[in-house]
Amino acid sequence: MEQISNSDIVLQILISLGIIVISAKYLGTLSKKIGFPQIAGMIIAGLLLRFLPWFKNFGADEPGTLFGETDKFISYIAEIGVILIMFSAGLGTNLKSLMKSGIKATVIAFCGVAVPLIMGTIMALCFWGFDGWNTPEFFKSMFIGTILTATSVSISVASLQELGKLKTDLGQTIVSAAIIDDVIGIIALTIVLGISTGSGGIATILIKTILFFLAAIVTGYILFRLFKWYDRRHPHSRRIPIYGLGIALIYAYAAEKFFGIADITGAYIAGVVFCSLTDAPYMEQKIDINSYMIFSPVFFASIGLKTDLSGMDLSLLWFCIAFVIVGCLSKIIGCGGISRLMGASWKDSYKIGLGMMVRGEVALIVAQKGLSVGIVESKYFTPVILLIIVSSMIVPILMKKAFAGDEE
Numbered sequence: 001m002e003q004i005s006n007s008d009i010v011l012q013i014l015i016s017l018g019i020i021v022i023s024a025k026y027l028g029t030l031s032k033k034i035g036f037p038q039i040a041g042m043i044i045a046g047l048l049l050r051f052l053p054w055f056k057n058f059g060a061d062e063p064g065t066l067f068g069e070t071d072k073f074i075s076y077i078a079e080i081g082v083i084l085i086m087f088s089a090g091l092g093t094n095l096k097s098l099m100k101s102g103i104k105a106t107v108i109a110f111c112g113v114a115v116p117l118i119m120g121t122i123m124a125l126c127f128w129g130f131d132g133w134n135t136p137e138f139f140k141s142m143f144i145g146t147i148l149t150a151t152s153v154s155i156s157v158a159s160l161q162e163l164g165k166l167k168t169d170l171g172q173t174i175v176s177a178a179i180i181d182d183v184i185g186i187i188a189l190t191i192v193l194g195i196s197t198g199s200g201g202i203a204t205i206l207i208k209t210i211l212f213f214l215a216a217i218v219t220g221y222i223l224f225r226l227f228k229w230y231d232r233r234h235p236h237s238r239r240i241p242i243y244g245l246g247i248a249l250i251y252a253y254a255a256e257k258f259f260g261i262a263d264i265t266g267a268y269i270a271g272v273v274f275c276s277l278t279d280a281p282y283m284e285q286k287i288d289i290n291s292y293m294i295f296s297p298v299f300f301a302s303i304g305l306k307t308d309l310s311g312m313d314l315s316l317l318w319f320c321i322a323f324v325i326v327g328c329l330s331k332i333i334g335c336g337g338i339s340r341l342m343g344a345s346w347k348d349s350y351k352i353g354l355g356m357m358v359r360g361e362v363a364l365i366v367a368q369k370g371l372s373v374g375i376v377e378s379k380y381f382t383p384v385i386l387l388i389i390v391s392s393m394i395v396p397i398l399m400k401k402a403f404a405g406d407e408e
Contacts, residue, residue: 012070017298020074023049024297039300039361040389046304074302079372081299082365083267084291087248089362090271091284093179104342105173108335109180112356113149113188115334116327120145123326127319139196143375146192147367147384148327149185151178152360160355163403170348174355177335182362186268189366190261196375205260212259213269216251220273223247231279241286244274262369303364306371307381316379323383324390331357351402358391359384 024042031041124141131137165171187209194205231240248270255266274280336353340346367384370376 009070013073016070016074017077017294019049020045020301021294021297024301028297028300036389036392039364040385040392042297042300043304043307043364043385046301047307047309048304049301050305050307074298074305077295078299078302078368081291081295082264082368083248083252084245084287084295085299085361085365086264086267087245087271088284088287088291089182090268090273091244091275091280091287093272093275095272095276105176106180107342108173108177108338108352108356109184111334111338112151112177112181112331113184113334115337116148116330117142117145117188119326119330119333120148120323123322127315127322139192140375142192143196143370144323144380146185146189147363147370148323148330148359148387149181149188150359150362150366151181151185151331151356152358152362152388160399163400165403170351174352177352178356181356182268185362185366186262186265189369190265193262193369193373193375194260196373208259209261212255212261212265215254215259216266216269216273220269224273224276227274227277231277236279236282238286240277240279241283244270244283245287247273264365264369299368300361300364303368303381303385306378307385308378309382312379312382316382320383320386324387327359327387328357328391328394347402351399354395354399354402358395359388360392363388 023045027041027045027048028038029041031044032038121138121141121144124144125138128137128141160171160174190209191205194208227240227244230237230243234240248267251266251270252263253266255261255269256263274283277283332350332353334353335356336349339349339352344352363384364381367376367381371378371381
């Protein structure tokens with residue numbers, strides 16, 4: 001194949017981004033109109049582009065290589081998209097609500113991470129076998145369990161709002177537990193990634209994690225006071241989200257470079273640092289604009305582009321079915337079960353389990369992280385995508401039935 005010039009590469013990048021952004025946003029909007037999550041449509045856009053004959057490298061035999069040299073550029077854009085999504089999630093965290101949520105929501109969140117992690121690991125080991133604790137199969141299985149720990153509360157919140165139950169004690173318990181669930185899940189991801197990639201023993205990983213959070217608290221407090229002072233002097237200034245984004249990128253870099261912590265953890269913590277600022281909603285809005293325009297569509301479409309359906313066989317099909325079933329049941333068992341033990345009625349416990357069952361972008365981000373460090377293969381995006389679609393479809397229906405007849 002003849003050498004491609006830099007100008008050709010730039011042109012390939014332009015046409016690739018143009019096609020990806022338009023197709024991802026169009027199918028995302030279409031997906032929302034028919035009752036599916038927008039991210040499902042964006043992923044499908046990537047899947048379709050992967051297998052279109054003309055959407056590939058000049059003269060290459062493998063479809064989906066995205067014009068060869070531009071593969072790397074698309075991957076970089078997708079990685080930045082992940083950082084922006086997690087930074088925005090941190091900015092949207094209600095720290096006061098977390099502080100007031102109390103032991104109940106924290107315990108529910110902890111079990112909402114622990115039970116899916118354990119059940120997912122056992123499920124994967126049933127497919128791959130158990131040859132010891134310190135084996136690639138065990139670490140791979142543990143990472144599959146880690147993917148299941150994520151909770152996407154957005155659909156549950158929308159369902160609770162529609163039912164008029166968001167402001168109830170039960171609704172607030174679900175929302176608070178889901179937020180804490182994400183925090184604990186990120187810590188679990190950090191530890192599992194550290195162990196799986198050989199960054200050290202459990203003690204080493206825990207020490208690094210503790211040191212990271214200590215450093216984040218100290219620097220975060222200083223930055224928060226500085227930004228608060230600046231925010232008072234220059235309210236609603238466009239410089240604030242720009243400086244905040246710069247800090248988020250530095251946090252992401254420092255987390256992985258100096259502490260061996262996932263970069264998305266650093267970005268999320270940076271968002272939490274600024275979430276109590278008066279202009280935090282303004283910062284979140286500006287970050288979301290950048291993310292919405294290009295970075296998020298490219299990230300979710302890239303999931304489809306990387307999903308390898310050629311490896312689909314009977315074994316993977318059974319794995320997908322087991323993954324979806326365990327993913328749904330583990331949240332009900334973990335969150336609903338502990339709620340029942342803490343005195344909630346069977347019906348309320350079931351509602352809490354349902355509210356924590358939906359998976360979304362965080363599960364994809366975790367899976368993407370596993371792919372980037374070589375823990376899982378691209379074909380395992382398929383069960384994650386199926387879980388997101390299935391849980392997003394059934395939770396609103398089941399919650400409507402669960403709350404039917406309530407007088408509150």
